[in-house]
């Protein structure tokens with residue numbers, strides 16, 4: 169009897185495209201995979217035409233052959249549904265499945281994701297293919313699970329504005345608002361004569377002559393996210409029904425914004441992520457390491473559980489132009505970083521650099537020649553080192569000390585009106601994240617509907633859209649003893665993206681923060697000097713991008729402006745409320761200012777890191793029951809040192825010398 173949805177023994181894999189290579193080569197590849205410790209292969213996610221060369225004619229024989237060859241070498245398979253690449257026969261027959269961009273142009277065939285995800289005809293073909301594929305592989309003992317489509321939302325930046333999406337959008341709005349009067353009210357359509365007499369009059373947001381309605385845009389972005397979630401659900405329903413023994417996952421892309429990943433991953437067995445630390449064209453400074461760490465923590469946060477990497481960088485990146493080459497040791501350190509943040513399995517993209525198509529320069533473990541070289545050896549060594557511990561690590565995650573609130577709605581609203589031209593939601597969150605990361609404090613990203621009380625510290629930047637329910641959540645979190653950080657642009661708008669007018673900023677949260685903000689300044693091309701009130705702090709501090717000109721109503725001022733017409737006004741405040749403390753940071757603090765404020769925040773919250781380390785060294789923890797594993801990873805090409813705070817009982821199980829890392833070295837400790 170097959171065990172249901174068991175993937176616990178799979179830890180390292182590769183993405184493989186047998187259809188790109190002669191049949192005679194396959195076995196050489198598979199033997200090399202086995203030799204390097206590969207246990208799982210993902211395949212199929214772009215090969216619709218190979219599986220259905222003509223309408224209704226399914227051919228899985230080639231894939232059967234690849235699956236059984238891998239099986240003979242003890243390697244399991246994840247099948248990707250190939251719906252990211254509809255074939256030419258389908259597009260020619262139904263050109264209306266091609267997506268329409270904001271200019272109203274249909275995009276052409278020849279890339280990928282040239283599909284409209286609401287189109288009913290397209291959905292029928294997707295359903296038929298997924299049904300055939302799932303039925304064919306349901307009982308194949310070598311198939312472990314499925315990946316739906318590929319990077320849903322990718323390449324869909326401003327798609328799709330077609331008539332089918334218009335009808336879907338109208339239906340979505342009708343379900344949300346019930347009456348067109350309610351829609352007009354919520355969108356503030358009295359402005360510029362935008363009233364609608366019926367839902368059928370509403371457009372998709374094609375490019376306008378000038379300006380757009382922020383409320384309509386917010387609903388549009390949320391609709392697009394829901395559409396992608398629904399598109400995936402169609403496939404999930406089929407696979408669940410036909411293949412109850414298999415797991416289902418999807419490869420997300422960290423902070424990509426097209427689809428709400430909390431929603432997208434909810435019906436999945438686990439979340440997966442595609443991790444390319446070299447960036448798309450190879451920028452690799454330390455700050456990117458912070459973003460990479462954050463990507464991984466974000467992925468873990470989608471479902472609050474360990475996850476997979478479905479594509480881990482395995483060489484230089486590039487399509488038309490290329491990035492720098494990862495230096496010896498770096499690929500292994502990046503892969504270990506994924507494990508350290510909670511990956512149970514790391515699948516490398518790709519097995520071999522491709523000789524055909526768009527991605528000829530997106531390098532694989534093997535070079536074009538197919539001869540194993542330094543990347544093969546390096547990753548093989550890393551797999552050999554971590555493999556003995558992966559079964560035990562399975563399912564463990566850090567117990568995060570801090571939660572950073574992440575909301576796609578807030579992000580969308582800030583994208584629609586950034587206010588300051590350089591204000592970016594994710595970048596803003598990552599500033600705070602970076603402060604925790606460099607102090608080795610484990611962090612979760614938490615939805616604003618999620619449970620806050622499990623974190624001693626919650627940081628909620630840019631709480632721009634506010635509802636009574638969300639405000640109450642922050643009140644009760646602090647009342648019960650939490651330490652909360654709120655920032656500039658909080659409580660500005662209601663849930664429909666309309667400015668609130670009943671109180672001064674930050675609205676009802678003013679009572680929690682003990683402040684009021686009757687005036688503000690947008691800092692265009694200027695920073696404003698700030699100083700700490702009372703206690704002396706070393707350094708020169710600046711407010712960047714924004715100044716909230718704060719009036720104290722019970723809070724204490726921590727820092728105040730030194731320049732401009734508001735010199736002397738508070739810029740950062742601290743208030744006690746109930747059993748807790750709330751900070752309000754009325755600006756984007758310069759690096760030094762943020763560092764100084766965070767020192768105080770962390771002291772209030774009683775939060776400290778798992779250790780200290782030289783710059784470029786990352787410390788991470790994974791926990792399961794009473795067991796703990798601590799990782800130290802050197803992301804630099806220099807020797808580096810670190811120290812674990814509560815090292816008592818820790819034993820080094822992988823690595824040579826405690827506290828001292830060679831370039832790109834990885835240490836792993838275990839504690840019962």
Ligand code: GLA
Nearest residue numbers: 318319419442479517527530
């Ligand atoms: C993405 C995709 C892959 C491949 C790589 C490299 O992450 O999922 O199919 O395109 O990027 O470009």
Ligand code: ZN
Nearest residue numbers: 284328330333
């Ligand atoms: Zn469409």
